[in-house]
Amino acid sequence: MWLLASLRLINGHNSCFGRVEILYNGIWGTVCDNGWDLSDAAAVCREMGCGDVIEAKSSAHFGQGSGPVWISDLQCSDTDSSLRGCKSSGWGRGTCGHEKDAGVICKDNVRLVNSTNSCYGRVEVLRAGQWGTVCDDGWDASDAAVVCRQLGCGTVLEVKNAAYFGKGSGPIWMNNINCFGNEATLMSCSYNATPNRCDHEKDAGVICGCKCQCFHFS
Known part of the structure; x- marks a missing residue:
């Protein structure tokens, strides 16, 4: 039985890379x-x-985990959208130790642009291979x-509206976003995918406070 929030990436600097845990x-x-x-x-x-995936990591690249090693010998296809749909040796049937914990580095599907720092700027999201903006x-x-958390950029310092970091181009992918604040990615929040009466004059932005080096894969 899989439960809500059944997958996470640990020991990376954001939610899109790290040790795979189930x-x-x-x-x-x-x-x-x-x-x-x-x-x-x-x-x-x-x-x-x-x-998209950048690298598949092995040999506990992101450190050794604890608890059970739940899955071994995964055989995912290019169309599987989650691990639960992949073939494997079965739950808890492998003989691996944590020195063989698997990890992954994925591209972020969110970026902050039109500034001098990757931790503040206009919010853009990647869908269907195309970057677009967020309505405010x-x-x-x-x-x-x-x-901010998804990008490993600390906490929110300022929320910016009305194309503060300049107008974007392309689609406006998200509108009326309603996050609780603890989601792993922006796409995990509820939102309207068909913005109503929104144009790039309303592009959203953010200034994050990064207490350490910001890591961002693009």
Whole structure:
């Protein structure tokens, strides 16, 4: 039985790279790197709402986890959108230790642009291979907090509206975003995918406070 929030990436600097951990029967555990490849890692990236896979990591690249090693010998196809749909050796049946914990590096599907720092700027999201913007209708600190955390940029310092960082181009992918503030990615929040009466004069932005070096894959 898979539960809500059943997948996470740990020990990276944002929610789109790290050690792969799965919640099964109420217990977090890891994935063995036996057979772990780009197809398996890509399924994780899709399930996490991140961009394309960059690297599949093995040999506890992001540190050794704890608890059960839940899955081994994954065989995901290029169409699997989550690990639950992939073939494997079965739950808890492998013989791996945590020195073989699998990890992944995915591209972020969110970026901050039109500034001198990757931790502040106009919010842009990647969908269907195309970057677009976010409408500022309903844009608030809870929404901005998810972006800052997803990018490894600390906490929200300022929420910006009305194309503060300049007008974007292309589609306006998201409108009326309603995040609780604890979501792993912006795409995990509820939103309207067909903006009403929104144009690039209403592009949303954010200034995040980064207490350490910001890590951002593009």
